[in-house]
Amino acid sequence: MRRVKAVHLIAGLVVIALAGAACSSKSNTNTNTAFKGVAMTGSGATFPQPVYEALFKTFHDTVESGAQITYGGGGSGKGISDIQAKAVDFGASDQPLSAKDQRPGLLEIPTVLGAVTVAYNVPGVPTGLKLTPDAIAGIFEGKITSWDDPAIKTQNPGTTLPHQAIAGVVRQDSSGTTFVFASYLNKVSPSWKADKNLGGKTDPATGKASIKQLNWPKSFDQEQGNANVAGKIQQTKYSIGYVELAYALSNNITFASVPYCTPTATGCTPGPDYVAPSITSVSAAGAGLTFPITSSTNILNSTASGAYPISTTTYLLVYTAQTDKSKGQTIVDLLTWLLHKGQDVIKGQNYAPLPDSIITQDDALIAQISSGGTPLTPSSGTK
């Protein structure tokens, strides 16, 4: 009798699992393509995670019903590592691959534009706090420790800043968002660049700046992924950190406005106009994007008018040689649909679509994807 209880329990679990499977075949509203797509896995950057999740879900629900795409996040470092090991079908990174990380046949395909915001949680201080690049560098180097420091106060005469210690929240994991943020500070702040723990970290293998995982000040809280940094900022009063724009906007987290900064011999002179991150200001920066995009030709500190200085693009990493034909076809369809038909979803998630010139060049990259020697063309309905 009692043994039956345990058997019932296990049987119950199995029944739930099977029932769940029976319910898993979702009905589609409009399937444009004849090819149904297959399940795929991806991991990597949390910078674009909200828009990727929205895009993948919409693709599954409205285009290819078999394309269950699981995106595991985990940070750019994980995305690069996983796709190098071929443990996932595609990776995602905000940093262009270094020479050491490149693999034969591994494509880097820019997908969307986003912004790194300097987000904070200070009671009584609204969005739009004006922070100069030097102030930002000072805060994140741990040199500016109080909210009412003159460096912040002078730029914001109308705001009451409390005499409270600044609680920094940064990334623990290997992060493309950190790379973008630190690259920006490298460009505009000589003191940051000279800081051995932060801007000055170099990759011993290449000698070039390797700035994904930094040696942050001791008092800083470190979390995994953009979402957890945003969550921690929300939970901690007087905190400041860097997160992608979408996380700040969707969750009413206040963020700073940053000026364009003219490079000089000794540093960088901030201009008079403070730009707030938004789809418009990111697109303005993105208009200047050229191919191929390298760490020196990215759009940080863009000179375009109305551009937000800390804007960037992000990449999906895919192999040209796809062993599984259905997966390869699904990837080609997904990428094409994302670039050509995903604009509304992208903007809906507070990211900016790429400029048309880059989309054309992306199409050329996607055309290189093949399986068993034959190139894969996007299914009809994805363009």
Added chain:
Amino acid sequence: MSVGSLTLSAASRRRLTRARLLNRIFTIALWSLGILAMLPLFFIAGFVLAKGASHLNFNLFTKTPAVPGAPGGGISQAFVGSGLIVGMSVIFSVILGLGAAIYISEFGSTRAASVIRFTGDVLLSTPSIVAGFLVWTLIIAHWFPYSALAGSIAISLLIWPIVARASEDILRLVPRELRDAGAALGAPKWKVVVRVVIPAASAGLANAVLLAVARGIGETAPVLLTILGSDYISVNPTHPSDTISLRIYNYARSPVSSLHDIAWAASLSLLIIVLLLSLTARYLGARTRKAMA
């Protein structure tokens, strides 16, 4: 003052009063410690109940996650995934753990028995992250993909010693007379085990399985490294999967407050499941022990 028929000297009187006072203080201290030790349980369970109950609704169990920003949505795929992963782990660990327990109690020498028993006890303290890490190195080496199967192997590594030790405890309690009776009737050892010993111990074995399930379902670290998480319901062991614990872990730290609500509701469900399993296991275990005594 006098104790019984003795009259005490002043010094003895003082010593006695002091001893009684110390005793009283100590008793009060013990009561305080007792209450203090019980407080966390009530705080934690109470909080989870308070926060989770208001958000516990059918959506949680029947819907998959919504698109970021859209309201509604649940974590039905996490319940399915937990069931699948823990179900598979239980199968692996019962086959191996019960087998080991039967060997120790029926076939092995006392020397082998004590070595295996000791090993099992030591393995009970395996850190969960280490089990997950071991399986992850196999994933990167292409032995499995990020999948429910990988997750269930990681969890099996943790609950296998539980099943082994708990089963062996129970099998040892089965009275020797039952086995001897079987042997006296001419039955071979294996038949005695299958037909007599195991049925006699069945409640206790159920106890072992329930303990293992309760442990397995609450684990996060092993699956964090091996199943990638998923928004889709899947019973395919080679596909990525999701568990209730992993969802709570991710939702708790996200900035979206609606996900916090789901996390509390999921915590409440998980807590109820685990407590029910543990209490049932205890009950079965106690009854078995009483029956065998």
Added chain:
Amino acid sequence: MIRSTPAEVGAPLSRRKRARLGDFIASKATGIAALALVALLVAFLINFALGSREGLRVLGFRYLWTTGIIAKFSVQGAFPYIFGTLVTSAIALILGVPVAVGLALFVTEVCPRRIRAAVATLSDMLAAIPSVVYGMWGFFVLTPWMDATLEPWLHKVLGPIPGFGRLFQGNTFGSDILTAGVILSIMILPIVTSISREILSAVPRELRDGAYALGATRYEVIRGVTLPFSRAGIVGASMLGLGRALGETIAVIMVIGNNASVQASLFGKGYTIPSFIAGSFGESGTNGLDRSLLTLMALILVVISLGFAALARLFVRRINQRARIAFDTGSARSAWMSRSR
């Protein structure tokens, strides 16, 4: 164990052969399962030891006591992880063991008989709560309370004390080592309590009755007879609690701040070996050196946790031999086995 063999005198040869074959298969099959258990332990140790070789070859043992970044390889030294693990576990033991033993004494000595079973059950239920639920509670409830209430109070009261006060300096915002230590101490309560309960009940009645007969108060009996007798067992129980504290990942990650630095203050952020493994495993897949160092830390964690568990078993076994009880059955093991991380 069944010592008798099928002995049907005069039975047909085939049946006896079948019986022996069945026994042979059964014993070999279950023997393999039993051997596999031992093989599992060996697999952990050997696999991790082999994987660590490259890291040790390149960096040497220096890696373990370096606090900062090893510039040549751009690798963070491991001492902060070890330090964080030790400090949080120490806090867990200092706070948790006295309370746990106190609860055990409460249940065995002072608690009214009628509610004894209920209290024991409640205490064991604490063991069943999953780590992620502890983490949720720690993140949303304990951390804000520590930030706003307890830590400022400690800073005010204990901070000015020279020397010892250094533990309570600095800002109290965000997560910190102290919060992690407090959560760990709650998590080890059930294990230490349930085993201590068994240990304390094993004290021979004659010894205690003798002491009472001499006119000792309950306090004097506990102090003079019960505790000295149970000392080794309680140490064993604490070691098992320590094993749990060392290996705890999820609850710690959510409240410790994950900053790889070594600080004197308990209000500082910290990092433990398990959170290091959980945080950094992702990007080390194809980086041989990073993965090897990660494996080295996993090896250290396994060796310490399982080492303490083995020691604890030996301690407790000694007590049991003296008191002649079977520790192996009873609610203690159930509680011990049902904790999850």
